[in-house]
Amino acid sequence: MTMSAVSRIYLDNAATSWPKPEAVYAAVDAYQRESGAAVGRGATRVAGELEAVVNRCRLRAARLLGAESAERMVFTFNGTDGLNLALTGLLQPGDRVVTSVAEHNSVLRPLWAQREHGGVEVEYAPVDADGIVDLDSLKTLITQETTLVVLTHASNVTGMIQPIAAVGEMAHEAGALFMVDAAQSAGHLPIDIESLPIDILACSGHKGLMGPLGTGLLYLCPGIEEIVFPMRLGGTGSQSETDEQPSTMPDRYESGNHNAPGIVGLDAALGWIEERGIDSLRELELQLTSRLIEGLSAIDGVTLYGPLSPEQRVGVVSFNIDEVAPQEVATILDQNFGIEVRSGFHCAPKIHESLGTKSTGGTVRISVGAFNTTDQIEAAISAVSEIAGAMQTS
Numbered sequence: 397m398t399m400s401a402v403s404r405i406y407l408d409n410a411a412t413s414w415p416k417p418e419a420v421y422a423a424v425d426a427y428q429r430e431s432g433a434a435v436g437r438g439a440t441r442v443a444g445e446l447e448a449v450v451n452r453c454r455l456r457a458a459r460l461l462g463a464e465s466a467e468r469m470v471f472t473f474n475g476t477d478g479l480n481l482a483l484t485g486l487l488q489p490g491d492r493v494v495t496s497v498a499e500h501n502s503v504l505r506p507l508w509a510q511r512e513h514g515g516v517e518v519e520y521a522p523v524d525a526d527g528i529v530d531l532d533s534l535k536t537l538i539t540q541e542t543t544l545v546v547l548t549h550a551s552n553v554t555g556m557i558q559p560i561a562a563v564g565e566m567a568h569e570a571g572a573l574f575m576v577d578a579a580q581s582a583g584h585l586p587i588d589i590e591s592l593p594i595d596i597l598a599c600s601g602h603k604g605l606m607g608p609l610g611t612g613l614l615y616l617c618p619g620i621e622e623i624v625f626p627m628r629l630g631g632t633g634s635q636s637e638t639d640e641q642p643s644t645m646p647d648r649y650e651s652g653n654h655n656a657p658g659i660v661g662l663d664a665a666l667g668w669i670e671e672r673g674i675d676s677l678r679e680l681e682l683q684l685t686s687r688l689i690e691g692l693s694a695i696d697g698v699t700l701y702g703p704l705s706p707e708q709r710v711g712v713v714s715f716n717i718d719e720v721a722p723q724e725v726a727t728i729l730d731q732n733f734g735i736e737v738r739s740g741f742h743c744a745p746k747i748h749e750s751l752g753t754k755s756t757g758g759t760v761r762i763s764v765g766a767f768n769t770t771d772q773i774e775a776a777i778s779a780v781s782e783i784a785g786a787m788q789t790s
């Protein structure tokens with residue numbers, strides 16, 4: 397595919413990170429040209445080499461997310477895939493789920509379907525104007541009848557980091573399971589599953605984890621596989637003589653051929669993150685986000701959403717320019733400045749009622765990544781300032 401040679405400032409890393417580390421391109425290219433093997437199917441030397449990379453990828457993912465056992469990390473095709481697998485496989489008629497209005501449609505829609513067609517009750521905790529979930533409301537909503545609590549770790553609209561430890565404890569005290577949507581936090585924030593009250597965690601492999609599109613991870617704590625029915629049944633390359641889906645992890649949830657090029661790329665990406673260190677990635681994110689918040693909040697006619705303190709958020713910053721539709725701002729940024737951002741509701745419709753951005757058509761969202769620079773952030777601030785100034789004088 398030939399892409400435009402015009403210089404680009406990519407600030408849409410919450411959708412998918414770009415560019416990827418060089419090692420990711422090299423690994424995918426080498427796999428496609430020199431391997432081509434399928435995962436877990438075949439005993440050739442090349443298949444064995446691929447198996448070793450896949451196992452290393454699982455191990456690296458487990459290490460990064462603080463999971464004790466690599467077998468409990470299931471490869472999925474994106475964050476949505478893992479969330480669907482867990483929600484549809486777990487919930488039964490009569491179950492009661494508590495979630496929040498800050499969730500992405502990859503949680504809201506499977507839950508809506510379960511409510512409409514699966515006899516599941518769903519309740520939504522409100523968030524405040526910054527997007528933080530209201531703990532008092534959660535305390536009231538989570539009862540002995542609650543089966544599952546689902547919460548996003550970090551909002552893809554305001555960047556707000558939710559108090560997952562406190563919410564997980566609340567869920568466990570009531571005897572409910574706790575599931576975390578880590579699509580916006582994996583690779584951005586240190587996560588230690590074993591020390592947190594988390595039963596299920598789903599994330600993308602292609603956002604903060606820096607892998608290719610078509611990758612995701614799902615963690616299930618020991619025993620959960622007994623109550624989460626697999627969404628996809630079929631060949632696993634293991635126990636092929638039985639009609640029944642294997643009960644062993646991770647085969648139980650990995651039917652059909654894997655996205656081998658994606659996993660090989662994800663492995664290289666996780667290796668790159670290990671080398672860089674999650675703390676240094678977070679430090680850069682804080683530095684860029686901090687300057688972005690400072691710069692945007694100083695512009696007349698710009699309203700920022702989410703907490704002003706960068707420590708309370710990942711590198712996702714939503715804003716609007718008075719009287720200008722977010723779609724128009726994003727188009728001008730792209731066409732006049734070569735700056736790529738996202739506009740609209742960002743697949744998280746309910747939070748916009750709390751932010752007051754439903755009637756404005758959502759927000760403009762800038763999301764920083766591991767390859768963004770201070771100069772790019774300055775360019776974005778000055779472009780937004782120019783657009784806001786031009787709109788005020790027009």
Ligand SMILES: Cc1ncc(COP(=O)(O)O)c(C=O)c1O
Pocket residue numbers: 410411474475476477499500502548550551552577579580599600601612
């Ligand atoms: C909070 C949140 N959850 C889930 C998802 C879905 O992830 P994926 O795009 O990997 O399916 C996203 C994607 O933007 C997200 O921001």
